[in-house]
Amino acid sequence: MADPLLPKKWALKMGIKNLKSSMNMTGENVSFPDAARHAGIAAFPHYFVGINSLAELATTSDRVCVLNILGNESKSVTPTSHVYSAGNVVCGTMPGRSGSVLKTELGDIPVYNSVVEALQAGHRFNVAVVYVPPAGVKDAVIEAVRVNPELTKVIILTEKVPLSDARIIRHYCQQQQVDVFGGNCLGIADAHHHVRIGGALGGSHPEESLIPGSIAIYSNSGNFTTTIAVYLSTAGWGTTVSLSSGKDVYIHFAAAEFSHAFHNDDRSKAAIMYIEPGGYYEQDLVFQKPVVACIVGRWKDRLTKACGHAGAIAGSGDNAAAKEQWFMQKFGVDRIFTADHPVCSARGAVVTNIADIPLAMTAVMALNNEAPDFEKKGDLSMKCWLADDLGDILPAELNIQPVKAVAPYDEQIKLVNEQIGVIFPRQSMKDASGASMMDPVTQITRLFGISILDVATHTYEDNLVMSLVREYPDENSRALANVLLNAYVNLHNTPMLTAAFAARQAGNSPNTALCAALSIIGPDMAARASRGTRLLLELFHQHGLSDPAADESGDNGFDLHAVVKQAIMDKRRELLLTDDGDELATIMLSGIVSRNADTVFIRFLQLLASETRQYVAADAVVAAICCHLAWKPLLHKRLSVTTLYNMPWHFRIFSAALGASAREDRHTDTAFGGIEIATLVKEWSYTDTAYLALLTKKPGVEDRFAFSILLGLVASNGPGTISAQGAKGAVSADGPEVPERVQINKAYAGFLSHTGYAHGGNGYEAMRFLISRFRDIGLADPGDPDHGIDLAELAADYAREYKSYKTQAKAAGNLSYEKIPCINHPVFKGKDVNYDPREVYVHDLFRARNSYNIFHEFYHELVKALASYGVSPNVYCVNIDAVIAVILLKMLWRPFVDREITEQFLEYGAFTTFVYGRLVGEAAEIEDHTTRGRNMDTRTPASKCQAVS
């Protein structure tokens, strides 16, 4: 039987006898000057070392086979190595992938199932580069060495090779006279030869780090191998060979072998050795040329387990402190070299911080009368590339300002800084949202990180703005938003109003009627304003506007006239102007003045109109207000430009939703709900307008507060709600990857079609229930705490009544008996006393204002009574729908008792209030899905669907 340790015999046995002289990728014939294995160099009598000089480590004649070539890491690294080294990779292996190729700029590298197959195909190589997963490394190395008699070097990149395997690799390759590098290393690079083998030294642009010079690098850290090379270049030093040794327990080509080869490499005048704790590899080194040793890891003494490099766990004799001493003795120095204490000798210096390496090298070489290899390249000073401080918050000494980065990064950063707004990476947004998130435990939703409980304390207009620009407006922005929202609420003589009327006449629910109206607000209705936002964005971004609210003098010399001048040259200015006066624009402009609001965009429009002797168009005012609201979030990269372009459309829908929910006779030529549009635009908040639309009058302070709370509380319940699913599905179906195609109004139709009686209806059920309890007991004012009604008794009466009803129903086998609405939210089950934290929060809010609500208090008594009378085992909680019902019913109680409104109106009121509030959340979801989602991403795969019979 053939001796497996005799490689040539074995190769013949494997049928690899026709090893032909193959050509490399550039067409040269290959010959390996050191291919014939030898006994090793004499300087190492006890073990085999085949490398006599660093110049032999990575040569132009080395030919490489990469094992596991199509693995993730190799796939990205090997093509760069191959190109940098003028095509030194002749083939690769990957079990089961024979016939594949790895593409490179120098042509395809063929892939084989095994090394044997590669050899049989006629390839010749003397280097095996191992990217095989750890468990397979030992076998891969043995196999490669065994079947290829010409193999002289094995470079193991793989991390976490078991110690027991490293042992055997060492032993086997020693017997076979093969030099092994690594494991857990980044290979070898020779800047003079322009060759790197076995790893990613220098990353994707090796030339940047591997600058030819006179310093050899030996580093326990792969990353620091080239980091040190870059650092050296800042002092004018280039490199010969950069060797990443690895830092497993077994370093196969270690410090002693490196030192020997360094001494014999005429190109290398000095060396850097980057050394970590653990192991005695460096203890007995004797240097014949200068060396700067960087010893790190004193802190590792505190470690009780490996962190970072497996071999860097040290005992007392081979820790960092001990290693510092070894090298200091070799160099004849008594302390560590630092910038403040540049202690070194002609033999070398010891540093403990890689930043000190360049200075130390220059100092040591000066003592050897050696000047740097070239002019300094850059420096290591602090260079901030990107920064944002939320304003000037840092003290001067920490406030390092961004500087121009080195090429090619400077151009890339310029592009980043020029990019307006955020570009979210696209992903499947099915059941996912970047806008809202409901905590499944507390049931509290956050909208853009803002708790829904906080949302509820903001006005309706604030929340509508926030839903689009992700932050709340200041007073000025709020005024502008109120102008815009009120300007379009009147739908007199529009098809939207007609559609809503027709839908209601046909018996449709309030959401369906709104759906009909909004379906008409297609893209063309907002197109001009949308294009206006694009133009304004372009003009003002070019001129570096930072704050649209600041006046010319206050905005760091922002020159409005320059923008106007540029706009006049631009044909698209017609988007902003009209030749005839625009009545709505005039109303809005005077509304802005009345409210003392201001924005540079409006001032621009007015200046432009006066320069061109034209009039500002209403769409231009819309665009200007949208730009104002979105400007800072865009600059802060919180918003996508797509959202800005869509904002006029959203605002149009916000206005139409209110308008279309009011009866057609409440719209006239100039007024809505009996109030002149000009007055609404000048004076009214949109919260009040919503109240007007729904309840036909302006609210008082308390009612306004209650109404805002109501709208805010229902703003969102996360992406899993039916309404959100409807909106998201509509966006998904249009294909958000081309965001211009997404029909925003259709997305709102999706939301509205995914609401219904069961949705907003529960609030109505609660109102009906409360009316049944309070109708006949003479309640005059639900806000009066001195009502004289014994709520506990009232609740107890009902509990007894309900218990008897429930018992009878169950006895009759009726399990679908009527449930009491708005209690016992399932999530809060199982506790003795249940509180829905949202309900508690709202209850406290009103109590703090001394605002009493008899219905709310009754609900509290009711859940207690239900437990006392054994209807429920626990005290149920009053849920958030009940809160909505009690607030709304308190507002409507007087008109209802006075028969001004009907019970049917209550249902309409509950439903419509829900829709108004939910507009906020859905606007956010629609934009989120449009700017993040993928086409058709809400689809459910067939495998997850169920067939039910």
Place this chain on the structure above:
Amino acid sequence: MLWGSKLLNYVGFPTSEVLGPEATSEQIKALLDRYGQVLVKPNFKGGVGKKGKAGLIGFASDVATAMQEKERLYFVEHHVGRNRTKAEGVTFESAIPAKYEIYVSISDDTRFRAPTLTITHHGGVDIEELSKDQIATIPYDALTGFKGFVVANALDSINAPNEIISPLVQNLPKLWDLFNNYGMSTLELNPIRMMPKNGRLMPIACDFKCAFDTDDPSWKRLELPASLDSSGYSDFEIEINELRTYQGQSDVFVTNEQGTVTAMTFGGGANALVTELLGEAGTISSDFGGNPPYEKMYEISRIVYKHWLAQSNVLFIIGGKANNTDIYTTMRAMGDALRDYFNQHGPVPVYVVVGRGGPNLVRGMAYLKDILDALGIPFRMFGHDSSMSGVVNYVKAIDDWMQADGRSIVTQKMGIKNGH
């Protein structure tokens, strides 16, 4: 010895008789009847040295004394260097009368780059206290393991008495099976007491220490209880270690539970430098280099933020100029996890400092920048042409500023109130 004796039994190496902490008076009495004396030893995870010298080994010739010693040693604390270890129970071990005490260890010695036997017949004390000529250190063939002749040669070289050579030549090679087959990185028996039996000496292992190679799955075959692990992993470390796969490092070590700078470090070199310079300010020492895939990096980030973000003044992302790690992938994962953390737990006042270089650098920085902008977090990003130690020192200065009044300024600027 409680677990040591179980492991040694796998390969038939004789051990002292050992009873665990649950031993009854009757069992101890029986042990006393057989051996005349028992040793009561506190059970330290991982085998802490110098117990005898510290007075932490009890000797008892009767049950009452044995029980008293059990009470004294059951939760005793042992101080070795800067480490403090608390005992978890005791063992009762038969006292082995012996003429010789042997020290034996097997490990891989970097001086030989081979598995190496270290042996002396002057055992029972700390090996460092002996002179070099009293100790034999012999490397041997990794493929064949150590054989009887290795032992004989070793003992010969230190003039060991003849009477111990044969029994040790017969028994010690069994240890190689244990060491080699179960993924050990170190195995140490000290002492092995040479007990007279039937006219010759028999080696009895009386103390056992071993360490396993975490990269070698073989030791899992022993099915040792997780609680045996000497290192006392924190919850954080355990969670991160679960992600240990071959692609991408995920090494972490908690350096200061009260730290205020959380550094996500890439590369062994950066890990050494950053941990050293941050000192007590750092919460963790970490190495996440090695081009981790997105999913792994996201999970790592999620766990790091979960444990450390709330207390941190600075979130520090630091590495050299990566050769292979895709900066875009890692930044994207860290950014996404940060955004998700804010969404889930609400915002926290933190300053982010980045120092990095490598493939897809600006793309990665831009991605992270967008997320930081969106979350309203202040930040500074430095390229690989700023000295890494300079960036670390900058982080320390930011940390000091945050500690003083920066944190409240950032809290206010980020609009954080009422804990959310």
